[in-house]
Amino acid sequence: MYYLTKELFFPPVETASPEGIVAVGGDLSPERLLLAYKSGIFPWFEDDEPILWWSPPERMVLFFEDLKISKSMRNIINQNKFKVTFNTSFREVILNCKKISRKDQPGTWITDNMVEAYCKLHELGVAKSVEVWYNDELVGGLYGVDLGHIFCGESMFSKVSNASKIAFIALAKQLEMANYRLLDCQVYNDHLASLGCVEIEREDFMMVLNTNISI
Template identity: 80%
Template sequence: MHFISKELYFPPVESATVDGIVAIGGDLSPERLLLAYRSGIFPWFEDDEPIMWWSPPERMVLFFEDLKISKSMRNVLNQKKFTITFNVAFREVITNCKKIARKDQPGTWITDDMVEAYCNLNRMGIAKSVEVWQEGKLVGGLYGVDLGNIFCGESMFSHVSNASKVAFIYLAQYLEQKQYRLLDCQVYNDHLATLGCVEIEREDFITILQA
């Protein structure tokens, strides 16, 4: 495990711990965050911890041809009860992701510093969001980092049933239309698996990222 300070670098992802920790320390400057994502690394830590940089041995991703839309979700989409926008309320989305209660998690890993760091990336056109509205209210969404060929999803939230799934499906279809290679979802969870996401080896992810 490597400790970093002001120098703008990351060690090779192959040097990560078994769990996937590449480095500890540094900052959340736009330059460091962009270098991290372009290297297959992302920050993940809590308020009382130093900044921890991860590149897990297995990466959860969506190849767009594998996107699964259940019959019930197709019905939801066809009902058109949601309005979907792209990158018009980034701060509201990340703030909701920060505040939403999550199963088996006592708090959030989205610290105040992370909110400001990703809002900076948004102003630079690098971090982007998907918003889901119902009757004029923001009821779901997601945000992530747009590398131009891969979108690195960070977090999503939902205040009403299916809102986050609608955001995910919209994003996947949008990225496929724009000929992105894949949607990076970082680590496994059951919710993502139902949408067609799969785990691939870190080296395979890095190969796609750098292609």
């Protein structure tokens, strides 16, 4: 296990533990966070744990041509009941992601320090958000880190049914129009799979990240 010092450095992702931990410790400075994402690494830890830096052996991603929008979801979108905005309420989005109750999860991995760290990244134009509104109330959204050719999604929330799906679909369509290579969703869950996300090998993900080419 590699323990980080004050030096701005990460070991190669190939040195990760079998479950995907690359390093422990360090800080959540904007410089270190940006280096992590550019290196295929992201932080994921509980409040009572040291900072854990991950690059899992399999990465959950969306290739935009695989995006799945069900007929019922298309009907909801076409009703125009929801308004979608980009980067208008970043702090509200991340705070909602932090507070929202999640099935089979007693707490949240979004610590207070992480909130402030990503808000700093947002101020630098690196971290971005999608907001979903209903009757002028924020009811869903997501946030992540924008690398210019890959968007690394971090977390999303819904206060009403389908709101996070609307945010995800809106982001995917915008990224596709801007010729991004893929949307990084980090680790598998059924919700992401239902939207068309698939797992790829870490080596393939790193190839797209480092060479800006499709696979």
